[in-house]
Amino acid sequence: MIYFIGIKGTGxxxxxxxxxxxxEEVAGSDLxxxxxxxxxxIARNIRIDEFTKENIKxxxxxxxxxxxxxxxxxxxxxxxxxxxxxxxxHEYLGILMSRYISISVAGSHGKTTTTGMLSAMMDTVFPTGYLIGDGTGVIHEDSKYLCVESCEYRRHFLAYKPDYAxxxxxxxxxxxxxxxxxxxRHAYEEFSKNIKKTCVICGDDSEARKLELACDHIWYGEGENNDLRAINIVEGTTGMEFDVMFKGEFQYRYHLPFVGRHLMWNSLAVIGIGMLEGLTPEVIEEGLCSFKGVKRRFVIEExxxxVFIDDYAHHPTEVSITIDAARKRYPDKKLVAIFKPHRVSRVFHFADQFANALLKADEIYLCDFTSIDDKEEGINIDIHYxxxxxxxxxxxxxxxxxxxxxAKEEPAVYLFMSSKDIYGLANKVKRYQNS
Known part of the structure; x- marks a missing residue:
């Protein structure tokens, strides 16, 4: 029996x-x-117990x-x-990864979506397992690859020794x-020592450029100093297209059904992994187009x-990018941002950046901290801050x-942003408007 303490956590x-x-025989406990x-x-009939020390056998x-x-x-x-x-x-996951050709997706923002894109692309060619931070875990009996969202918090990703990252x-x-x-940055430098083959890393990110990497690497982005570049980018309300260059040579013009510049960056990283594994541009494009999104990442319901959009954005950069994507997708609609923060230290440290990001919306609503891990010693603030x-x-x-x-803000694009359970409020709004 493998027993999970906190089995409802995303990972x-x-x-x-x-x-x-x-x-394996699996069960666990949670709230x-x-x-x-x-x-x-529940779909797998995995037993979920209430917390008690008597669960441990x-x-x-x-x-x-x-x-x-x-x-x-x-x-x-x-x-x-x-x-x-x-x-x-993270210890157990590191052991599991060693059984496969593993690909870690790390970074401050975009890990979940990029892991989802990567998994969709790889699984169209090879039996691919994947563990995504939206609670999704998939494996095939004959899986050759395992794609894993790899979180840097408390340096947990140092337990992973991926082939690619x-x-x-x-x-x-x-x-x-x-x-x-x-x-x-030092945590990422340590992580680079674990990468067996190649790291595909965003070269448009100024902090990433400061890293002293201990592995082979490919820089990707829009800037001329990148190995893998996207140029001639055309964005619309239903998709995007761009040319990909690798070390100065044209590779392919991609047409993808994604909206938002951040999804172009994520796609470019995935294209880099596909190229490293010898996939043709046509196969890479087909695989990327098969990606239908991940839970709680810009999930749209009209x-x-x-329009109701549910997104996991909990850092000011993510909030800004998410609002920009909503503007791009719905340029003529009123945008109502509803934001619920996670951890007082994050709000205290990034308050000005959060404010600047949220001011991109037409109307702004803030929900207070409610999670057990929001409060931290030495920081005494609430949502009024x-x-x-x-x-x-x-x-x-x-x-x-x-x-x-x-509900009185309608008609509008309601953008619910939080790493916590704000989606319950969205459901209440829908009921009011349908009553």
Missing amino acids: MAALACILHDLG TKHFFTEEPL DGMTVIIGNAFGEDFEEVIAARANKSVTCYRY IITNVEIDHVDYFKSDEDY VGNN LQEKIPGSKILSEDDQGAAIL
């Missing part, structure tokens, strides 16, 4: 699904509250979610039982752990005259009263 749920599909990540677990292999400290009762019970083998999530950008995040830009920096913004409750306020 944990994905890993549980993979191990189940590999024939009774509904999370979108539990749906694939002799002989188990226990995988501990990284959100749970050593003082958590189930963790204490697992560590104390000499017949139980314990791993942290993508680094999308190196803009500091997780400021509750990383102490400086230099500290953040309801009457309104951010509101004071955004003229005209309003604080919104995540209940029927808040939903009624949002």
Whole structure:
């Protein structure tokens, strides 16, 4: 029995699904509250228990979610039982990756979407497994490749030794752990020592350019100093096209059904991996076009005259890019941004940047911190700290009263942005408008 402490976590749920599909007996524990990540677990009849130390049984292999400290009762019970083998999530995943040709997707922003794109492309050619940070874990019995979203938080990605890697950008995040830009960059430099073959890294990112990489690498982006370049870019409301150059030579003109410049950058990174594995441009393009998106990343639902977009954006750069993409997709509609932050340190550190990003929207609503891991010692702020920096913004409750306020903004594009469970509020707004 492989038992997951915190099985509804995005990475944990994905890993549980993979191990189940590999024939392992899998179960786990978590809160009774509904999370979108539990749906694939339920579909596989994976048992989900409420937290209690009694869940830990002799002989188990226990995988501990990284959100749970050593003082958590189930963790204490697992560590104390000499017949139980314990791993942290990232430790076990690193072992699993060693069985395949593995591709890590790292970076401050865009990891989930890029991993989804990469998996879609690779799986059209080779049996490919993938673990994505939206709770999706897929493996085939004959999988040759494994694509893994690889998080830098607390340097967890140093447990991975991938054959290839993508680094999308190196803009500091997780400021509750990383102490400086230099500290953040150093984590990526350490990670580069683990990459066995080649790293495809964004050369338009100024912080990435400061890295001293310890592996073979290909720079990608729009700038002339990149090995792999996108030029002659044409963007529309339903797609994009661009020429790809590699070391000065024209390769192919790609036509892709994506909206938003960030998706062009993500695509270019995936194209780089495809080229390294000898795929033709036509095959790469077909694979990219098969990508239908990932959960909670710019997920669009059109309801009457309104548009609801759910996105995981929780860093100011992500908020800015997400609003830009919504503008590009719906240039003539009013854009209503609803933002719920995660971690007081992130808001305290990036408050001005959050304000500048959110001011791109027409109307701005802010929801307060509610997660158990939002509060941090030494930082005593609430959502008013951010509101004071955004003229005209309003604080919104995540209940029927808040939903009624949002419903009056119609017709509009409602852009719900958070790494937390803000999608429940969106559902309330839809019910108000349909009643």
